[in-house]
Amino acid sequence: MNPLDDLDEAVMAVRAAWESAETAGDVPRERLVAVNDALGSVRRRVDAVLAEVAARIAAESRKELGPQGLAKQHGYRTPAMLIASATGASTGEANRFVTVGTATAPRTSLFGERLPAKYPAVRDASRTGALSVPASAAIISLLDRVRLKVSEERVVQAEQVLATQASGMSMDEVRKLLTRAEAWLDPDGVEPREAQARADRSLQMFERDGMLHLTLQTDVASGAPVKAAIEGYVSAQFASRKNAARVTDAEGAVEGDTRTVTQMRADALTLFAEHVLGCQHDDLPLAGATVVVRVDLDDLEAGTGIARIDGVTAPVSIATARRLAADGGVIPWVCGPEGDILDWGRQRRLFTRPQKLALTERDGGCAMCGLPPAMSHVHHIRWWERDAGPTDLDNGVLLCSTCHHLIHDNEWDVRVEGTGIHGRVWFLPPATADPERTPRPAANRRFEHVA
Structure with a gap:
């Protein structure tokens, strides 16, 4: 034919x-x-x-x-x-x-x-x-x-x-x-192919055009927890986005999450790495791994110039340096005009597990968008570096990585009425979004009747 x-x-x-x-x-x-x-x-x-x-x-x-x-x-x-x-x-x-x-x-x-x-x-x-x-x-x-x-x-x-x-x-x-x-x-x-896949596993890391590129290939058994963890984070983000869509601006909805799936996956990997760096477990084989951000004191105070991260070629902005300085497991190295070390950072600035559990009782997860506690970390309301804020319950609030960035980058303010776990958290939007800066209640209180 x-x-x-x-x-x-x-x-x-x-x-x-x-x-x-x-x-x-x-x-x-x-x-x-x-x-x-x-x-x-x-x-x-x-x-x-x-x-x-x-x-x-x-x-x-x-x-x-x-x-x-x-x-x-x-x-x-x-x-x-x-x-x-x-x-x-x-x-x-x-x-x-x-x-x-x-x-x-x-x-x-x-x-x-x-x-x-x-x-x-x-x-x-x-x-x-x-x-x-x-x-x-x-x-x-x-x-x-x-x-x-x-x-x-x-x-x-x-x-x-x-x-x-x-x-x-x-x-x-x-x-x-x-x-x-x-x-x-x-x-x-099947077993020989698995053994070969394990032998061929690799993770390549390189910088190009101001971006860090990661290329991972591994056997499916080793990759399964990585895939499950990242997909779980993405699913939670979409669930949070869906819940936020049900709340009108008058009821205190935060700005919409417009990230793509691939952006969420990248954020998930960053969040998990930050979490590991902040863990206190002695059995983690990290060999003292820490992210060190080097920045000039005058630049930090003025909000101009650049900062550098140890082991990374591309510089970062002062806004990013300030945000990193507030994250767990990251130590800011602030230098004076002559390059002398003014502050190596203090590990005491990290909130303890009992403190996070207490704040979880109050906030129920990310206080801004409602993500579960496992995907949230404790943020200093009065910033550790900029405002010399203390590490205590009255100065802490649970935030996910996205909302943490929103607070730092877009000039939102956080207020707490009351003390300890009985406090009530409010978010004040920037004047550019709301000239009146009308306080918005925390996520776990949005559906309460407020007199």
């Missing part, structure tokens, strides 16, 4: 899906999905034809032909380079077309006998537009890996199941399917 016949059918399906549109750019909304599906089918079928052509180009460019090979006759060193030049794909993508086309094309034995394709089920699924070339390549790669470990009958069975199951899936879904399929086909290989 000519593969172009299937392609003609797919093109006709696009025409049928598009037939009610007056112009090419005016597809009715109710037909957009049908047009999208039809175009996806056309693309997959075109790629299937290209894979067959790529396999033939590779066969006509094999090494034994030397300078007479098709690719070299046209000025290309490899068939992949010839294919990539015509399609605009990368050489890696072109090699993928060759792999799929070769594995799904009819074969010839050493004696010249015609043999069926190595993977006929994958060929049929790609020709009908049910399977993309990247998905076909991933299935072929898996089946090639397990051929020496399982019987031919099992490989045939797996090919048929995967070609059917992966049809219509996105590439991300196909990868998940193949991960489970490999464990099903080769259960004895």
Whole structure:
């Protein structure tokens, strides 16, 4: 059967899906999905034809032909380079077309006998537009890996199941399917693969353009708690955002959280690291790890200039230095004009666990947005450095990292009526947001009846 016949059918399906549109750019909304599906089918079928052509180009460019090979006759060193030049794909993508086309094309034995394709089920699924070339390549790669470990009958069975199951899936879904399929086909290989993944684990850190870049890869077992912790934080942030949306400004709602999911993940990692640095447990193998911020006293008082963090090349603003100086596990090194050390910071400035428990009784979590206590830390109402605020219950309030930054960066004020755990917390917005600076109650009191 000519593969172009299937392609003609797919093109006709696009025409049928598009037939009610007056112009090419005016597809009715109710037909957009049908047009999208039809175009996806056309693309997959075109790629299937290209894979067959790529396999033939590779066969006509094999090494034994030397300078007479098709690719070299046209000025290309490899068939992949010839294919990539015509399609605009990368050489890696072109090699993928060759792999799929070769594995799904009819074969010839050493004696010249015609043999069926190595993977006929994958060929049929790609020709009908049910399977993309990247998905076909991933299935072929898996089946090639397990051929020496399982019987031919099992490989045939797996090919048929995967070609059917992966049809219509996105590439991300196909990868998940193949991960489970490999464990099903080769259960004895799971443990060695885990050992190799652990051996290949790494975390790269480097600075570029004023940003710290982290690239982590690790085995799934080691990465599971990292993923669970970060996703738990993100879920809590969205729950807090949803709850805040129910409160009108008149009832004391704080400014909306507009962070993206990726920004929340970055904030989660920062929050967890700050928490660890502030822990008092002796069994944490941190070797005295501390974030040291170096800043000139005159700059700190004037709010101008820059500060530096030990171990980090890029400087930070004075506003950031002030914020860091209020966080747990961070020691400000304030220098006078001659560079003499005026204050190495005091670990006594950190609130103790009993103090946080007492403030939790009063605030119930972040006093500003309502996040749970586990995601909040104690903030000095009168700042430790700027205002020489003491570390006692009357000067403490629970805040999450986001609200802590909001207080520092946007000139919010915090007031407490009463003393100890019986105090009542109020937030005063900046005059730029509310000229009257109307006090807003803490999150756990927003739904109380206030006389």
